Amino acid sequence: MALTVRALESRDIPAIIEIQDSCFEAAQWSEPTYRRLGHAGEKAWLAEQNGNVAGFLVARVVATEMEILNLAVRASLRRQGIAAALLHDALLFAVQAGAHRAFLEVRCSNTAAREFYQAHGFSSAGSRRNYYRDPDEDALIFSRALDGV
Numbered sequence: 001m002a003l004t005v006r007a008l009e010s011r012d013i014p015a016i017i018e019i020q021d022s023c024f025e026a027a028q029w030s031e032p033t034y035r036r037l038g039h040a041g042e043k044a045w046l047a048e049q050n051g052n053v054a055g056f057l058v059a060r061v062v063a064t065e066m067e068i069l070n071l072a073v074r075a076s077l078r079r080q081g082i083a084a085a086l087l088h089d090a091l092l093f094a095v096q097a098g099a100h101r102a103f104l105e106v107r108c109s110n111t112a113a114r115e116f117y118q119a120h121g122f123s124s125a126g127s128r129r130n131y132y133r134d135p136d137e138d139a140l141i142f143s144r145a146l147d148g149v
Contacts, residue, residue, distance in 0.1 A: 003082065005089045008044035008056060010035060015053035016046065019072050025110045026072035028134075042069065045089050047082045057086040059094070066094035066146070068104035071113075078112075087120055091149045100146055105139035107132055117142050 008016070013034045020026045037044050042060040046053060055073035059066055068090065073082045094102060105128060106113045122142040131139035 002050055003054070003085055004048045005045050005085050006048070008034075008037070008046045008058075012046050012053060012056075016056045016072075019053065019055065019074050020070070022075060023072040025107055025113060027070040029070065043090075043093060045086050047073070047086050049077060049080075049082065055082045055086055057083075057090050059090045061094050061097040061099045064098060064100045066090070066097075066099040066102040068102065083116060084120065088149075091146060095146050095149050101143055102146055103141065103143045105131060105141055108138045108140055114140065114142075120144070 013031055016034065017029075017031060020028060034044075037058065041062060042058055044056060044058045047055040053074070054077045056071070057068065058070040059068045061067075068087075071083060071086065073086075091102060102122070103125070104117065104122070106117065108127075121144040123144065124140055125143040126141040128139040128141065130136055
């Protein structure tokens with residue numbers, strides 16, 4: 001199965017909203033929010049598998065830090081390396097942009113995401129009480145150094 005990671009384009013927004021809407025763990029953003037990406041330094045990647053949108057990742061680099069803002073993969077395509085490919089490209093971009101550390105938040109209950117990030121070198125760096133809504137839940141903060149990406 002051919003997997004391609006590329007920059008998100010405006011024509012991709014309906015497909016990523018469809019993925020996001022089926023994945024309650026992902027940040028639930030509006031179409032206008034996706035259309036404004038890039039105005040505050042965010043960058044978004046899209047994964048296509050055999051020409052179909054499989055997943056996406058949104059991040060931003062500020063000074064020497066990267067923050068992963070949103071990552072979701074179509075439920076039927078999980079555990080096929082799509083999230084890993086998106087993360088890899090995002091981390092490479094961050095290093096090229098001068099970042100030295102990456103951060104993200106994840107729902108405490110999202111065991112699959114926690115295990116994914118830990119398998120990719122992230123470790124717990126704290127928590128944020130009542131960070132998420134619908135349902136209300138704490139966030140775990142994960143971080144990793146960007147050396148050796």
